[in-house]
Amino acid sequence: MRYPQPLGTEVVRTRLNAVVATQPALRVSLDLADLLNPRQFVNPAGFEALEEANFIANGESENHLRSILKADRARPFKLDQAPLFRVTVVNPGQPGECLVLTVHAALLDYSSIRRMSRWLAEGPPSIEELTPQPDGIDQPPSASVANPAYLEAFWKPRLRDRAPTLVASDSSAPTSPRSEALSVERLVLGQDVPAALEQLAVRLRIRPEVVIEVAWGLLLSKLGRTETPQFGVWGESDLVPSNRPLGIHGNLVPMRLEIRPNDSVVAHLTSTARERSQICSHLDVSIFELADWAGLKRGEPLFDSAVRCR
Known part of the structure; x- marks a missing residue:
């Protein structure tokens, strides 16, 4: 076939x-x-x-x-x-x-x-589409999605200590004879985040995906250094224009890899100064290699891993 x-x-x-x-x-x-x-x-x-x-x-x-x-x-x-x-x-x-x-x-x-x-x-929905509806649940006043500070002020106390938080970060500058040096940050997020966000959605009586999108929108807007939160998308500014962005979306959170210039489809997965793993062809990528590199136990989903290059 x-x-x-x-x-x-x-x-x-x-x-x-x-x-x-x-x-x-x-x-x-x-x-x-x-x-x-x-x-x-x-x-x-x-x-x-x-x-x-x-x-x-x-x-x-x-x-x-x-x-x-x-x-x-x-x-x-x-x-x-x-x-x-x-x-x-x-x-x-x-x-x-x-x-x-x-x-x-x-x-x-x-x-x-x-x-x-x-x-x-x-474009992203208005704040009214992202906030709880009736039955005495607190609703923020009308606001624009272009106001990230207001969105964060509204959602942060509702996400409480179960909000997505950075628990590990490693930086390195892998080099290649055919590419510029890149700084790679490895981000591993708490395993209990998805369940906590779903519970929050139940309490607020709104769809779980809305809470998840808002939470990750706030987080990724910071990681991607965007001026406004991006909902449902991964925001990133690629400082090396010739690099080719790819992504894996397992459950909720994207895993992002950087394909170096002139290296065809060879992807370098690194969390230390030396190269940890090299994928010689995008047809030979192993999900388990990615999970292992992200620090997950075998069989765990990739929802709690994110990678960005800058």
Whole structure:
């Protein structure tokens, strides 16, 4: 059986430029994540979903996409067997600036993907869409999502001591004869964070994904040094424009790798000054190698690991 190969960057850009023609300030691309072995895409329907996702914002092909996602969710799957999508938003006015989201199709429902597409097309939701609704629960006054200080002031006390916190950070400057030195930070976040956020959602009577998106939006806006929180996306400014950003999204939090210039698809996973592991081809990436590098025990999910290069 032949599996769909990841689409090239130019092909994706050409296909989707027409979709976002009404948003000239942004260039959006959607592609199968090319970090996993194509053999691991056990359900070729994921490739169809890739095509259909282009039209979600316009409400087209809803039934088809919903049937694909329903079939995926009904089938037991392993972390390294679920189709992945990577969404990249690039601002041509700011060279090297991009937002990357890699999505596990089997972990998302239809409404999540539709909402993500709407956010890409129209921008993040207003504060009213992100805050609790009725029944005596505290609601913040009207505020703009462009006010990160206010968002943090509202959500921080509600997340309390269970908010995502940095518990480990290692810096190094790996070098390569064919690339500039990069500083790599390894971030490992508390294992109890997802459950705590879900409990918070129950108390506030809002959808768990809203709390999760807000929490990670606040955290990633700091890590990515963005002026405003980015919800549902990974915000990062790539200071070495020739580097190619890739991402893995296991449960909730992206793992981000940096592909060095002129090294083809060789990815260097490092948390110390010396090279810890080298992946010679993106077709040979091992989920377990990534988990081991991130400091997780065998079999643990990748939701609590994040990597950024600066």
